[in-house]
Structure formats: structure tokens, C-alpha cells
Amino acid sequence: MTDDVTTGSIRVRIPTPLRSYTAGEKDVFADGTTVGEVLSDLDRRYPGMAFRVVDEQGVMRPHMIVWLHNERCRDLTAPVTPADEVVLMQALSGG
Secondary structure, eight states: OOSOOOTTOEEEEOOGGGTTTTTTOSEEEEOOSBHHHHHHHHHHHSTTHHHHHBOTTSOBOTTEEEEETTEEEOOTTOBOOTTOEEEEEEOOOOO
């Protein structure tokens, strides 16, 4: 992995369409105590990443899915710990 892993970092799984931000890495690490803080740290490490997940009003985009504790999470204030894994997914649409 290209990212420095520090104690307290949370593993974040990146969907294929967003891996251009992470130099192709599918698993990266970010710091934070909430989902929103993790996304902010991801954006610090990988500029532009958070805007793909959260809109200008600070609301999660409808086509983005965050999994935390094996459950869908839309709450940016949901707490996370270093034992957690955050999984980002993009919903696909089409006909």
C-alpha cells in the first residue's frame, strides 16, 4: 500500500470507480472518530475523494453507499474505531 498506516487508522475499502484517487489502491487507511471525519481525512490524503461521496451541503450522495458494521450507514456522525472497516460502494444504474 502506498499510504502510511498509523495506530488508530481505519481501513477503508475503495470502489473501482474511485481508485483513480488512490493510485489504484483498493484498501487505504484514514483517521477519524466518525464516518465524516474518516471521509475528511481521505480527502486530505486523496484530494477530491470526499466530494465524490458527500455533496456541497455535507449530505451523502444518493448513489454512494457506506457500509459500517456490515450495515448500510448514511449517518456521517456514526462513530468508528480502529477495529472498524468502512466500505465505500457506488450504486450502479442503467436500463
